[in-house]
Amino acid sequence: MGARRRTLVITRQVAARLAELAPIRPDTAHPHVAIRHPEACRECEGWHCAFLCPAGVFRLHRAPPWITVEHELCVECGACYILCPRDNIGFRWPRPGYGVANRYG
Ligand code: SF4
Numbered sequence: 001m002g003a004r005r006r007t008l009v010i011t012r013q014v015a016a017r018l019a020e021l022a023p024i025r026p027d028t029a030h031p032h033v034a035i036r037h038p039e040a041c042r043e044c045e046g047w048h049c050a051f052l053c054p055a056g057v058f059r060l061h062r063a064p065p066w067i068t069v070e071h072e073l074c075v076e077c078g079a080c081y082i083l084c085p086r087d088n089i090g091f092r093w094p095r096p097g098y099g100v101a102n103r104y105g
C-alpha cells in the first residue's frame with residue numbers, strides 16, 4: 001500500500017473515532033464547507049485538503065469532479081481554509097444547533 005493510500009486509510013479511521021467522540025448533526029440544507037471553483041483543483045500541486053483534513057471530508061478523484069466534499073463529516077477544526085494554497089475552500093461555522101455536538105458542553 002502506497003504512502004498516500006495509507007494516509008487516506010488512517011484519515012478514515014481517525015474520522016470514525018472522532019464521530020464516536022463528538023456526534024455531528026449535519027446541516028444538509030446549508031453545507032458549511034464547499035469548494036469555490038472546482039476546476040481550480042485540477043491544477044493543484046498537493047491536494048492538501050484531501051490528505052490533511054482530519055475527518056476525511058475531501059475526496060480526491062482522477063477525473064472531474066477532482067474533489068468532492070462530504071461536509072457531514074466535518075469536525076470544524078478550521079484547517080482547510082487555511083491550508084488551501086488557492087484560497088479555494090469556502091468554510092464557515094455551522095448554524096446554531098448543527099455541527100459537532102460537544103458531550104460536555
Ligand atoms: S487544496 Fe484547494 S486547490 Fe487544492 S485540491 Fe484542495 S480545494 Fe482544490
Ligand code: SF4
Nearest residue numbers: 053074075077078080
Ligand atoms: S474544518 Fe477541518 S474537519 Fe472540517 S473540512 Fe476543514 S479541515 Fe476538514
